[in-house]
Amino acid sequence: MPVPVAVTSILTSMVTSSTVHTEALRRAPVTGTALQARKKRPFLLDLYSTSVGKKYAMAISGIAMMGFVLFHMIGNLKMYMGATALDHYAEFLRELLYPIVPKGVMLWILRGGLISMLFLHLHAAWSLTKLNRHARPVKYQGARDYQVAKFASRTMRWTGIIVLAYLVWHILDLTLGVVNATGTNGEFVTGEVYNNVVRSLDRPVVAAFYVVANILLGIHLFHGAWSIFQSLGWNNPRFNNWRRGFATAFATIIVVGNVSFPIAVIAGIVK
The missing domain is CATH 1.20.5 (Single alpha-helices involved in coiled-coils or other helix-helix interfaces)
Incomplete structure (x- = not known):
């Protein structure tokens, strides 16, 4: 049908x-x-989630902080030219982009950027350490070959922690004046950079701390300057001698310059 x-x-x-x-x-x-x-996450966040991205972050933030350390040391050399030169230099930094922005604003923006680079550097280092431990949870059973892993690289973590403590002290001492309130020449005065530096470094214990901290900073910088090229993928063996020379020269310049300040004050060269 x-x-x-x-x-x-x-x-x-x-x-x-x-x-x-x-x-x-x-x-x-x-x-x-x-x-x-x-x-999809933003490209930079996606890249940072990888070990390669974290190495890039460490390298870039390291370059930024190396630049700051170098120019900071060069600026402080004006201490040898007298109080007027150093105080005028400090005033110049406070007046960056003035009157477009109020005095001191640009300086604090730069400080904020530097602190951001520092936290990025610390987080990347901590994350890479976790990744390395996760990749190899069992410790090496035999003696490691430290011919390649030199003293600077093996102590990178500890020198970094001590340098961080030194940075905190340095800010409390010569930026905020919290630990620079006692001395023979009066109290901490904002803007009187020369007198503040001399008053602080005239204390032998503080001067010794600055010397030791800057030597450790140099060790940290040496390995950092060396490993930056490797982190960025520029580690051709043909350039190893050049890389080592650059790292050695950079770290030496920073250490000699920074260590000279407390020694000059204690020796009475700067007073």
């Missing part, structure tokens, strides 16, 4: 509707998880 046309049409419509509905269920996410999975 032939099926009426109307019934055939209804059956066809039902089958088509069922097929479309099934296909929609197959394609549509049951929850929002599938939609979230399609969302």
Whole structure:
């Protein structure tokens, strides 16, 4: 018996509707998880989530801080030119982009950028340490070959911690004056950089601390300047001598310059 046309049409419509509905269920996410999975993170965050990205972050932040350390030391050499020269230099820094921005604002922006680089450097170092430990949870069973892993690289973590403590002290001492309130020449005075430096470094214990801290800073800088090229992928063996020479020269310049300040004050050359 032939099926009426109307019934055939209804059956066809039902089958088509069922097929479309099934296909929609197959394609549509049951929850929002599938939609979230399609969302991509910003490129820089995605890169930083990898070990390569963290090494790049350490290298770039390290370069920024190396630049600061170098120019900071060069500026402080004005101490040998007398109080007027050093105080004028400090005033110049406070007046950066003035009157476009109020006095001191640009200097604090630069300080904020430097602190951001510091935290990025610390976080990248901590994250890489965790990744390395996760990759090798079992310690080396035999003696390691320290011919390649020199003293500077093996003590990188500890010199970094001590340098961080030195940086905190340095800010409390010569930026905020919190620990620079006692001395034979009066109290800490904002803007009188020369007198503040001399008053602080005239204390033998503080001078010794600055000397030791800057030697450790030099060790940290030596390995940092050496490993920057490796972190960025520029580690061709043909350039190893050049890399070592650069790292040695940079660290030596910083140490000699910074260590000279407390020695000059204690020796009475700067007073």
